Amino acid sequence: MIRLGAGAGFAGDRIDPAVELAREGDLDYLVFECLGERTVAAGQLRRLADPDEGYDPLLEARMRAVLPVIEPGRTRIITNSGAAHPLAAGRRVTEVARALGRPTRVAVVTGDDALAAVRSLDPILWETGEPLSRCPDELVSANAYLGADGIRQALAERPDVVVTGRVADPALYLGPLQHEYGWADDDWQRLAAGTVVGHLLECAGQLTGGYFADPVTKPVPGLARLGFPFADIRPDGAATLSKVDGSGGRLDVRTATEQLLYEVDRPEAYLTPDVTADFSGVSFQQTGPDRVEVSGAGGTARPDELKVTLGFRGGWLGEGQISYAGPRARARAELAAEIVSERLTTVHGIPADAIGVELIGAGAAFRGLAPANEPIEVRLRVTARTADAAQARLVGWEVESLYTNGPAGGGGARTGVQQTLVVRSCLVPRDLVSPTVTIMEER
């Protein structure tokens, strides 16, 4: 039996639940999933500014927290925190381990960088329906979703830590299962079973009550000390999900079912680089407190092409926010929005279609789909997409200047400016992309 633990479900995830798992979970593998769609492109921008950068900014903090508490030779770490620069990330892990006095063998998986491949292939982009070459934005990154094979190859080198760049999230979990159990590359049934386990664990706390809790319909105890899940997987792929005794959260058929279907557009054909998994026959059974059995995954052949995420420079986004409360709060916020929009277009020449207005507290989250009653307070948020930072700063300036030039009672103005990235997708034939494993020197 192999035990896999979820140490992180996104780049900004909490660190203490991973320490708890490392200390008390008796894990074979601790997996940190830390790459969102934009994360690699954002890392690439950092790498362009500093050639030693480009990996997950929290990698060092995670390793400092976890390496001292894992049992050497017992629990191995797998993470995609390498982002846009897995080799630099691997070197950093080696340095952190040395500073901690914990000799650590690090294996790095590269090969997801598909910039050269997409430049020569000129594939059709999903979002625009046109070839990449017709896209006017500056392409900064292109990363293919690798499967489990790179991780499996890395684990054959007996490392303590495996660092990757872009890898399909479930493959971070399927890789060690394939390594340990020797599941064949066309054993679709078991690859699907492992993929289901990976999918359930990849968002960490979302399996144990995070993104689930509702104080009335779905109460979850101890969310401030939410325990991250682990799974015991048997050689046939059947698995038991659980979490550390005494940790916060809940793990039951309801939390598992919600996570099974999270972000799955076609449950009968969940595409990964390793297998086309069929979730439609999956079922759960509660076998004890915070213990759930999962079974019933089906699988068919993997796709011939790999998905590639492309990152483009997207210009700048400026924003300003200000609050109005009490009688006519909404009407005053609307008036403020009109004033700012008029000045951004007429005084500053920002096109009207680049400007966005949200009335937070009056239905903004539902994007106008639901009628909002008169709220006790409304927070106006104005945004504009601009070509440069100076123009973006004008948005916050115009919102702030409402203090003395706008509707009565405007308070709490805040401003912000950020560089944006645009993410698009395409496919490339899988034979154009292959993983490479590099072992970092142990010193």
Add this chain to the structure above:
Amino acid sequence: MSELIVDDLADVRAGDKGDTLILAVLPRDGEAYALLAEVLTPDAVAGHYAVTEPVERTELPHLPALVFRVPSVLAGGVTGYSGLDGHGKALGYHLLMLRLEKDG
């Protein structure tokens, strides 16, 4: 029956894939599933989210669950939308407010 809303019978988890909002609807028992399978049609969901492109629905009676793919509603998604909730994570709770109207 006409006073019921989805929130009385089910939970909803929202996810995103590009512009598409994915809504997993989790009825709390078999009876709730039967009712929702009948009245929560793709057209009803499309109308509730004001989309013109067809909504697709997958039925998973043994879980039980219904999965809806609501195209275009995210208008640019995480990176393309200027508003705060580009993922549309809050939009799942919009479905919970849908009023169920059952014939008879």
